[in-house]
Amino acid sequence: MTSSRGRYTRLGALFATAAVMSTAALTPTAAADESTDRPVHYVVAVDQSASLGAGDVEREREAVGTIAVSEPSSRSTLEVLGFASADEPGQTAVDKVCPPRSLDALGREKTPDCAQRLRRREQHEGAGTDFIEVIRQAVTDLSTAPDTDPRVLFLMTDGVLDVRGSLKYRNLDERSAREAARKDLADVLADAAAAKVQIWPLGFGEADEKALGRMAGAGYQAGCDAHLPDARPRPHMADSPEKIGGALQDAFATSRCLYRDEGGSRRPPGELAVRISPLATEGTIVVEKGDPAVTAAYYDPRGRRIEPGARDDDSTYTFTGQGRATESLRITRPLPGSWRVELAAPEGHRDRTATVSVLWHGAVRSTISLSEYAPAPGSEVEMRVPILTREETRPAPRDLRGITVTGTLTGKGIGTPVPIRLTGDGRGRFTGKVTVPQQASGALMFTSRVSAVGLRPDVRSQPAAVFTPGKSLEAALALGGASLHPGQAHDAKLTVSNKDTRPHTLTLAFAGTEATGLTLTPRHITVQPGAGAREFTVTLGVGDRLGFPVRAEPTSLGGKIVVTDESGAVLVDQLLDPVAVSVEKSRLPWIVAGVAVFVLAAGGVLVLLFLRRRAAVRPRGTLVLEDPWGRELAVHPVLDGRGRWYRFDIVEEGDSPRVRRADQGEWAMRRTPAGDAELRRGTAEPVTVRPGEGLSAGDDLVLKVVDAVAATPPPDTWSPYASEAGHPDL
Template identity: 45%
Template sequence: MDTHDTAPVRGGPVTAPPAVGRAARGARRAAALLAVLLLAQPSPPALAAPAPARAAPAAPEPVELAIAVDQSGSLRASDVERERDAAGRIAVGEISAASRLTVLGFASADNDEQSPVDEVCPTTELDPVAREKTGECIGRLARRGEGTGTGTDFPAVIRQAVTRLGEHGADRPRVLFLLTDGKLDVTGSPAYGPDEDSRRENGERELRKALAEAADAEVQIWPLGFGEGIDEKALDAMAAGGYQGGCADLPDARPRATAVPDSTTLGNALQRAFAGARCLVTDPPVEDKPPADISVRLSPLATLATIVVSKGDPEVRATYYDPRGRKVEPGTRADGSRFELAGAGGEVESLRITDPRPGDWQVRLDAPEGHRDKLASVSVQWRGAVRSSIVMTPASPRPGEEVRIELGLQTRDDEGVSDPEDLRRLRVSGRLTGDGFAPQDLDLGDKGANGDGKAGDGRFTGTVRIPEGADGALKAVGVLGAVGLTADHRPFLTRTAPVNPDVRAELRVDDAEVHPGESVPFVLLASNDSGEPRTLRLYPRDTEPGAVDVSPAEITLAPGESVNRGGTLTVDAGQRPHRLTARVEVLDLGERGRPLDAKLVGLDVTPVPPRWEVLWEKWWWALVSALVAVLGLTGYALWRRRQQATDVDPGGLRLSLTVPGGSGERTASEVDVPRGRGPWYRFDVLDEYGTDPRLHPSPGGEYAVQRDPRTGVRLRTPDGAERALPLGQDVPLHGEARLRVERGTAGGNRRGGGPAVVRWLADLLPRRRPAPGSGPGGGNGQQPAPGPHAPSSYDDDLSDAL
C-alpha cells in the first residue's frame, strides 16, 4: 500500500526522498525481507506478490531536535515557567532514544558582554540517563532580569539552532520548537544598528534571512505562543518561513504555529504540535487532580507509544497498568512489550512502550497531603503500522470493462481494522497502473455505497473502468494518507484478459466465525475450454505464513471439463482469538499464474468452547428430543392414571332413597355425590328398618358407590358384595327402602365446567379433606350431606387457585 513517508524527509518531495544513504538502507531492508520470505515459504507463482513474514516493529526514525525558550522581558515569570514545562514535556515525550536534543534559552544582547542565546542543555542523545539530565538543565531556564538583555533576538536563536541541528551531518529530520510570544525586539541590540529605527528594520531583514537559511538547511520551525498579546501573525510567518517538507503531505504534518494562552491549554496545544512535528498519532490529554486513575487508549495499530504524564508537582507519583490490569515495571519486558521510564522524580515523566498491547492503559496518580492541588495531565502519542490487502473483480478484466476494487486493512498481527476510532484516522484511496494507459486514481470508500457492502467494516470499495488502451500488466495498489501511520506495498498484480478466455473460475466463500484448528467451506466453479489440461492453484496471501491452509490447493481440469468443487479454509490450531484476514486467489498456472478470481476473507477466530458446550452444539437436537419424549411419556402416564380415576369417579351422581307412601312412592332422602371424593363414595342408611330412612355420607359408611364404565354404576353393600347396576334402577335395601342411582343435575362425570385448562388445573390440585371434628357433622368425622347445589371443598380449592 503506497503511503507518504511518516517521518520528515530531506532534500525533495516527500514521496521521493533523494537521500542516497536512506535509499541504500531501504534497499538493504528490502533485500533482507525478500531473503526471509524466500526461506520461509514456497516460491509463489510468477505474478504473485508474496505475503510478508511477520517482523518486529521498526524502530522510530531519530531526529535532530532543538527547543528555543524565550526568556525576554516581554514575558512574565509564570509564562517562562509554562515554557519550561513545555520544554520538559517535549524532551521526555520524544519517542526515539537515538534522537539528539539541544535546549536554548534566548533574549537579546544589549552590550558586548551579553549573549542573546544561552545553550542551557548542550546537544545530547536522548538515552534514559540523558533524559534525566535534560530535565535538570531545563529547570535552570528563567526570565532575564533588568540589565541582562531582555529583548527578543529571533535571528540569533534561529541561526544557533540551525547550526546545532546540522553540525552532526546526519541524514535526519531537523525540528526546532520555538517557544515565544512572537514579538521581535532588537531595539536595544547595538549589533543591529546605531539607533532603534535601523535596528528594527535590520532585525526584520535578518529574521527573513534566518528563516531562509533554516529552509535551506531543511529545519522545520514549530512556534508555540506564550504570554500576553501573542503576535500570532509573526508566529505564522516563522512557521511558514522554515522548511515545509514534513513527514506526510497532510495539513497536520506541515509546520504551523500554536498559541498557548494559559496553562489549561498547554497540554493539548503542545501535544498537537509535537505530534505533527514528529508525525505521531495523538488524542487530547486527560486531566485530573491526584489521587486519580486516568485511562488512555492505545490502538491495535500502534507499534511504539509514549505515555506522557505532566504532574504539576514533583511529589506526584505515577503507576502504570496495562489493559489486563498488570502493573508495569519500567526497564523490563513483558507480554511482548518493552518499557522505559524517563523523567521519574520530575514534574514531567514518560513511559515509552515498544510493541504495546492494544486497549485501555491506566495511570494511577498518587500524592502526599499538601501536594494534591495542581492539575495533572496524561497524554499518549504513538506511531503505528497498517497492512493492506487489495483485490480486483473480475481478477483479469478486459479492456473497457468496469471492475470492482476492494481493499481491506490489517494490523501488524494480521487482524482486521474495523474500530471506528481507528478508521477515522485513515484516508484511503488507490491507484491503478498498467501497460498502455496513464495511471488512474481510485476513489475507495467504506460508507456502504458505490459497491461497498457494509459501512464501517474496514473494507474500502470503489469501481473503475479499465482503459480501452490497456494491453498487458495491471496493478492496483492502495494509498494511505495518515499522520503517524506507515503502510506496506502489497499490490494486486494481474493482466488483461481476452474477450473470451479459455479458462474461467469463480471462488465463493463468506466471512465466518471459526475456532482454531477448524475450517470454513468454500466452493470453486471452474471451466476449461482450452485444448489442454490446466492446473488451477488456490493460494492464501496477505496473512502470516501457515495461518490459513487451503484444501484442495490445486485442481487440474481436463480439456472441456467444468467443475463445481467444494473445499475448506482451515485456521491453524495455534492461532489466538482475533479477526484474521486473508486474500485467497485462484491462479491459472498454465498462464504464468494469471489470477482468475480473488476474494478477501475475514475469519473471526474465537476461543475453543468447553467440552460440554461442544457436545451441546453437536447433540442438542438428540438431548431435546429425548427430553420431549420423556416428558411426553410421563405426561401420558399421568393423564392415563387420571383418566382411569375419572372413569370410576362417582362425582356428579345423585343417590335417592324412596319408600312407599300414599298411592305411590315418596323420596325420603336425596344426596348429590360431590366431585373429587375418590373412586368410591361411602355412606350409611340411617333408620333403614324404620319409617323415615335417611342417607348419611360417612368416610366409614357401610355402603359405597362408584361408576362402572360398562353398566353405569357399581354398588357395594354392607356384606362386602359388589354388584353392577344400570343407572336409574331401584335396588331394594333392608326393610321397605329402595336405593336409586342416577345422573345428578351436573350430568355425567364431568370434572366441572369451563375451559379445558381449568379442568386440567383442577385435576392437579390436591384433594382437601376436612379436619376431624370440624364442620356441621360434629366430632364423629362424618361429612354433612351437601344440598343439591352446595359446592364441594374441591371446588373451593379450584376457586382459591384461580
C-alpha cells in the same frame, strides 16, 4: 511458497513481466522499524521576554522536560536556547541554556535540571522578542549534526517579532527598522531551509498564529514522511499556560511521525487512564505531574503493575524521569487497551493538575483484492484494500482516524500513473474503481499505500495483465459469510467455465494471511473442456491454532483465497473477511469450573512440571533463507528450548548462502509465548516477525522463521512469482 512449473501462456508471460517489474514491492519482507530508532537533532528555543506571565516560564521548563522523556531514540540530541533581545552593548539576544547532548539515560535525567535555568528577563536585560537571532543560532548549531538525520527547531513564544529596542536597528526610523527586520527574518528562514532545518512554532498568549505559520512554511518542508501533508511543519497553539506542555507534545509527536492520544487529567491523589491502540508497536506513556513529589504507578490492561526493571517475553519497559515533574514509561509491543496510572501525593503537594497522554508508533497489514485480474482496455476494475491490526483483527473506528489509503495503476502503455481514489467503509476496508486506459497493452500493476501519522507506511503491489475479450478460462468464487469456531469448516462455491480445447488444472491457495491453521479442500481442481460452467464445492477449514489470539468476540479473517491457472496467473480471488472466528462458549460452565478446581487441587504441580519439560524440548522453529523471489536457498532447524536467544551467522559463499550456528553469532533469534519470533542483528533492537514473515538479511536475501512442528498444517500460500518458474530469462 508454491510455484507452478507449467509452460508459459501469453497471460502468464505478461504476469511474470509484471512480477519482475515490482520485485521490491511484492517481496513480503519486514524490516526493522527505523522510523523511531533514527536519531533526530532538536533545538528548543524558549521565549524569555518580559511579556511572559508568572507561571509561563515554569510551564516552558516542564514542556522541555516532556521532549527529554518522550524521545524514543537514545542517539537523538537536544539543545535548549533562551531568547529575548539585545538592546544595549554587552547584551546578547540568545542564552545557551543547555548545550547539545545525547538523550541517553543520563541525558534524559539531566535535561530537565538544565532547563530550570530558563528565566524571564527583566526590561534592563533586553526583553524583546528577537526570532531572527535565535533562528540564526539554532541553524548554526544544527548544521553540525549529520545532514542525513532530521534537524528540528521548536520555537516557543508568547508574542510576535519585537525588535523595537534592538541595538542593531536603533539608528533606523520605525518603518525602516520594521522592513529591515522582516528582510533579516526572511534571510534566516531561507538559511534554515537550505540547512534542512524544520521549524515548528509553538504559540501561546498573544502569539500570531498566521505569522508563525509563515515561519513554519519558510523552513525546511520535508518532514518525517513526505507522503503525509500532516507531517509538514506547522504552528501549534496553546490557549492557556496549562496547555503549553500538551501543545509542545503535539508538535513533537507530529514532527516524529508519532500518534498522540490524550488521557484524563485530575489533581492527585487519584487515578488516570489512557488507551493504547492495537495498532501500536511501541508507545510512551507521559505523565505531567507538575510536582516532583507526586508519584505514579502504572497498570496494564490486565491489571498487572509494571515495576522498574520489568520485562517479559512480549514487551520491554523503560522508566524515565521518576522523581521529577514529568515522567514516562516507554513500552515495546504494548498490550492494547486501557492503561491506568495511579497518582499519590503527600499533603501540601496536591494543588497541581496532572495529565496523562501516550505517544505511539505502529503498523497495520493490508492486502489487495481485484475484481478482475485480466481486464480489457477500457473496462472498470474495483480495487479492495482491507487493513488489519498486528493481531489479525479489524481496527476499531477510532483507530482508523487519520488513516488514508491511496492507490495507483501503472503498466505497459500507460504513461502517467492513474490514481485510484479509495474510500473506507468505517470498518477497515477501502474500495475504489479505476478504468483501464485504452492504450494499456500488457503488464499492469496495482499499488496501494496505507499511511497516517503514527503508522509505518504499508505499501502493497498486485500484478495483473491486459487481456482481450473472449477468455477461454474464467472462474468465480462465492465464499459467503460465516461465523466459525476453531475446528469448524465452511463451504464455498467455485464456478469455472473452460471454453478451451484442453483440460485446465486450477490451484487454490491463501495470500496475505498470517493465520497458520487455515486449510482448503481440494487444493487442485481439474476442469474438462466444455461450453457450460461447472460448479465445485471448496471447503475452508479453520484449525485449532491460528497463529493469532482468538477471542470471544468474532474476529474477521485477514487475507484472501486466490485461484490460479497452471501458469500462476490469477483468475479470481475472494477476501476472507466475510468469515469471522471466535472462541466457542461452553454450554456447561459449572462443569468446567468443577474440573478446573479439581485439576488445580490434584494435579497442578504435575501439570506445571509437564509444561516446563515440554517447553524445554519444544522446537523453536526453522530458519529459512530465501531470495527476493521467494525461492528457498537454505534451511536451518533450531531445536533448543525457547527461553534464551539462539545465536547464528549468515554465511554467504558464492551462490550458496547458509545459516550456521555460532555462540557469538551476529544474528540472534528467540520465540515468544504468542508464537512470534524475535530477530536481532548485532546491537540493534529486536524485530518481531510472525511465522513465515520475512526480514531483510542483506542484498537479495530474506530471512524467515517458520514453525517446524505445528498442530495443523500451514496454509497453502500463493506466490506472485508462481508464473516465473522455468522461464528462460529468469
